[in-house]
Amino acid sequence: MPELPEVETIVSDLRKKILAKKIADVEVRLPRIVAGDFSDFKKKLIGAKFKSIGRKGKYIFLEISSVFPAGHNTSSKKAYLLVHLKMTGQLVYKDKYGLVAGGHSDSTDPALVPNRWTRAIFYFSGQGCLFFNDLRTFGYLKIVGPDELGRILSKIGPDPVLEELDINALAQKIKARKTSIKAVLLDQKLLAGLGNIYVDELLFRSGIRPQTPAGRLSLPKIKRILENVNPLLISAIESRGTTFNNYVDGAGKSGSFSQKLQVYGRGGKKCRKCGSIILKTKVAGRGTHFCPRCQG
DNA sequence: CCTTGTGTTCTCCG
């Protein structure tokens, strides 16, 4: 599951590889993953370049710069390629297309692209391809203008890696919620970028049980959680993200933060801090892992 | 049956 650290790793990888390369062609193998106007999709992309790549929370947006000849009317509004990877989406850049004969592979090895989960391919002039792979096809690609992009990004809360969080204001909001602290932290409208893995890890670091009603936590405890968010995400980015099932970086390689997970996916195993058995339950409809001793 | 991110819809409560 790509969450903020994984998306950040992909974005920084792609910035080094695809910016200012002319898009020679776009192949869409599963039209369903293109949201919005399909004919507009190719029209806007082919012949253009990606001028910059941005991110907020788990949303990725690539600024499209047209490359019309001088004198051509380019006054039309800016366009962006908006990408959401949802649970199993990948964006993988390769210098060369087709490491597999026939351009089709059943291997889950992301080094072997395209494969049967490749949904779209961007071919750059000269050399280089960007593959959008998605096993479960929840992810999408969409051409959006500045207005729509702004509308989407304004619906989600601050990004704890890109912005300084207003801890006091956020703590007040959390205090007002009656649902579990885990459900609150998963809510992208409060804070953008946390998903199931990092919420479990964050609550372990903070010594708080995921099922605790948010409003029953003391303000100091809530602030402690919020102060832990940035360091946790930064350290995950330094490990290039968590590969648990499906995630790979912009070059198709795994992240190593999986080795540093304290609770996620460790149900039944010993807590690395106190030796207690990590419990697995369901909170907010999600698989939830916690240490009964370290987390109150 | 399980896994999960997000958008939508349903249900509950005051």
Place this chain on the structure above:
DNA sequence: CCGGAGAACACAAG
């Protein structure tokens, strides 16, 4: 009956 909150569902495939 309304608004808001929170829960449940839909989506998909292995």
